[in-house]
Amino acid sequence: NAGVTQTPKFRILKIGQSMTLQCAQDMNHNYMYWYRQDPGMGLKLIYYSVGAGITDKGEVPNGYNVSRSTTEDFPLRLELAAPSQTSVYFCASSSSEKRSTEAFFGQGTRLTVV
Amino acid sequence: KNEVEQSPQNLTAQEGEFITINCSYSVGISALHWLQQHPGGGIVSLFMLSSGKKKHGRLIATINIQEKHSSLHITASHPRDSAVYICAVTDGGSARQLTFGSGTQLTVLP
Numbered sequence: 703n704a705g706v707t708q709t710p711k712f713r714i715l716k717i718g719q720s721m722t723l724q725c726a727q728d729m730n731h732n733y734m735y736w737y738r739q740d741p742g743m744g745l746k747l748i749y750y751s752v753g754a755g756i757t758d759k760g761e762v763p764n765g766y767n768v769s770r771s772t773t774e775d776f777p778l779r780l781e782l783a784a785p786s787q788t789s790v791y792f793c794a795s796s797s798s799e800k801r802s803t804e805a806f807f808g809q810g811t812r813l814t815v816v
Numbered sequence: 817k818n819e820v821e822q823s824p825q826n827l828t829a830q831e832g833e834f835i836t837i838n839c840s841y842s843v844g845i846s847a848l849h850w851l852q853q854h855p856g857g858g859i860v861s862l863f864m865l866s867s868g869k870k871k872h873g874r875l876i877a878t879i880n881i882q883e884k885h886s887s888l889h890i891t892a893s894h895p896r897d898s899a900v901y902i903c904a905v906t907d908g909g910s911a912r913q914l915t916f917g918s919g920t921q922l923t924v925l926p
Contacts, residue, residue: 735913744916752911796912809858
């Protein structure tokens with residue numbers, strides 16, 4: 703089972719460049735999330751989606767955009783990359799079928815902005 | 817907004833020792849998750865619990881809803897248990913997003 707697949711695993715960007723972090727899940731999950739992990743800090747929610755066509759901001763959305771055109775895919779777009787966006791990014795998904803449900807995470811994307 | 821605190825931040829143990837990692841949260845939740853992250857690796861879900869106790873192999877997770885506290889125990893620890901252990905909670909809201917603790921770095925020495 704593939705689960706949640708993120709690409710790329712590593713990326714170095716120059717300040718001002720843009721890129722898209724890809725995330726795909728094959729579990730037919732309605733809920734998908736993007737988190738960032740900074741050293742010594744808990745993961746923080748960037749954006750989330752409760753279904754295709756529906757997205758909303760999390761705790762730290764500035765500098766990012768998302769789209770959810772299909773159930774499977776939830777790409778995260780960085781426009782005008784800044785050093786503060788150097789972080790490890792995790793995509794996650796969960797089912798909407800039960801009240802509380804397990805979260806599945808991708809392998810992460812380590813991004814450095816120089 | 818829920819505040820999730822973990823302790824200790826760092827823990828070094830000898831192989832075979834019994835290990836406890838603690839997690840407390842500030843607001844009522846619908847579920848608490850224990851996650852494991854190996855160096856350079858992804859995040860794997862170990863447990864999701866909303867009451868009582870769960871056991872999987874050498875790992876045991878307990879939760880006390882009244883005290884807003886959970887513990888993760890590792891019996892007969894092994895160097896391969898070395899990882900970051902993360903506590904996270906969900907309040908059962910419409911999006912079920914997680915609020916995370918900052919993690920506990922566990923190192924088990926042979």
